[in-house]
Amino acid sequence: MTASVRDVAEAAGVSVGTVSNVLNAPDKVSEATAQRVHAAIERLGFVRNDAARQLRAGRSRAIGMVVLDLRNPFFTDVARGAEDRAAERGLSVFLANSDERAEREQSALELFEQQRVSGVLVTPIAEDLPVLRRMRDRGTPVVLVDRESQQSHFPSVAVDDVEGGRMAAEHLLAIGRRKLGLVGGPTTLRQVTDRLDGAQQAVAAVADATLEFIGTAALTVDEGRAAGRRIAQRAPAQRPDAIFAANDLVALGLLQGFVMAGAVRVPDDIALIGYDDIDFAAAAVVPLSSVRQPARLIGSTAVDLLSAASDGGAAREQVLFRPELVVRASTVSV
Template sequence: MAVSVRDVAARAGVSVGTVSNVLNRPDRVAASTVERVVAAIEELGFVRNDAARQLRAGHSRSIGLAVLDIGNPFFTDMARGAEDRARESGLSVLLANSDQDEQRETAHLDLFAEQRVFGILITPVGNTPRRLESLRAHGTPTVLVDQRADSDKFSSVAVDDVAGGYLAVRHLLDLGRRRIAFVGGPTRLRQVAERLEGARAAVAETAGATLEVLAREAPTVLQGRAAGEEIRERPASRRPDAVFAANDLLAMGVLQAFSMLGSVRVPDDIALIGYDDIDFAQSSVVPMSSIRQPSHAIGHTAVDLLIRENADGESFAPEQIVFQPELIVRDSTVGAAG
């Protein structure tokens, strides 16, 4: 049988109200009494049930975080940034993986609502879900992460992905590459669509440059390898001379396909650049150039916004914070001697 507050009070020889004060407002209780109550808690193995306290407060001390793919180190780093900031304020993070599935995303949002979370951080699968609008209208602060908000109803923390796509392809063009291939997808993911938009803008301003789009079903290593194999099997005259992958996982797959038979040399035959600058990018067999996003700072900043919205209530004005991406140049575009 679970130990109750009444059991603790009886063992310590105090009232139930005193035990409650020790748990919630220990500064109002004499030190000797606190010691007796704590000793009784330890002897009985009492574990507090926060359900009633959450009902009184209107929310828990947990933040719901839903990401597109927890297998992607970018989202892992972002979650760590959120957790680090949450911990500073006595909050915890409940991490959910939508796996780019809108139904799973909705199920996670419903669960967060049932848990009366302190707030929600989410990288939506597509456009901002209506469920989010309902949750926010009923008092649950919400911040979009790694995606800019569609309107001024929500705060968001993101990176300028159009600028990032432009940076990546501009780098390839400045190296003299002219036949660029973009490996990415699905384009219903706004991040992918915006990186492609930036790539097209760079190509459009360069005479003689072309952009081929190799659409992928998902931004994974396996999908990147399939794209790389498709390129590798072409005659050399029909291959691109540079590849921009929509994230580093895709770029790693492309590099694996090129390296397997040794028939395509990176960067001599084909220069390769990814996006996110995850740790694996610099430690791959050919260190990969990439577009760096401040993943930890994105998570950290998003929690800051949640805390401010919770504190300000209806007077809070949503903010859209946009970080600028950074070009990181390594051997996969300029070679070891570059």
């Protein structure tokens, strides 16, 4: 039979309330009493019924987190940053992958609400956020991650993707390239449209420069590889002389497509820059230039914002980090 709180109290010679304080508010109990209670817990093999505690308290000590694509190391690093900061606060993180699909995103959010998580971190797919507004209005704090909040409806933490797109395009223009291409998609993702906007701004400032948008169905290596093959099949005069990939996975796929086609040299024929600066970028067969995002800092800051929102402070704070250009051999021969 599983030991109960009452069994622990009897074994330790204290009240049930004292056992509860040891478990939930240890600062209210003397060190000697706490040691007796922990010894009884160890001896009896007591395991706290956290589900029952959640029902009484109304919230769990877990955070729900929904990201766009767990195959992307950028989101893995964001989640790691959130987990580390949550652990410091005595919280755990339940992680879900929307796979850039609205129905999966909604299912995960509904499940988190049913589990009475203490708050939700989410990188949403769409601009319209009725599910998140309903969750917030019912008392579950929400923080947007890797996405700014339109009209500041939610606290958010992100990187300035417009600036990042401008930074990538300006680098390609500075090394003398004029026929730029941006490869990525879908354009329903705010990250893609913001990076495209920044690149367009940079190109518009240079009279003889052009920018071609080459759409993909997803921000994956497979989609990048397919785009790379299509570009390599063009006549040399019809190809871009530089490509800004909307993320590093697409850039790595493009690089693979060019190598497999055997018709395009990077950076001689086409300079290539990605976005995120995941670990694989530096280890690519041609080390990949990229726009770096502070992934773990984004995750840890999101947890801080969620805690502030839970405590009733800074409910709509917007944190926007500046990206950093990292130049490697895919754009500049070294």
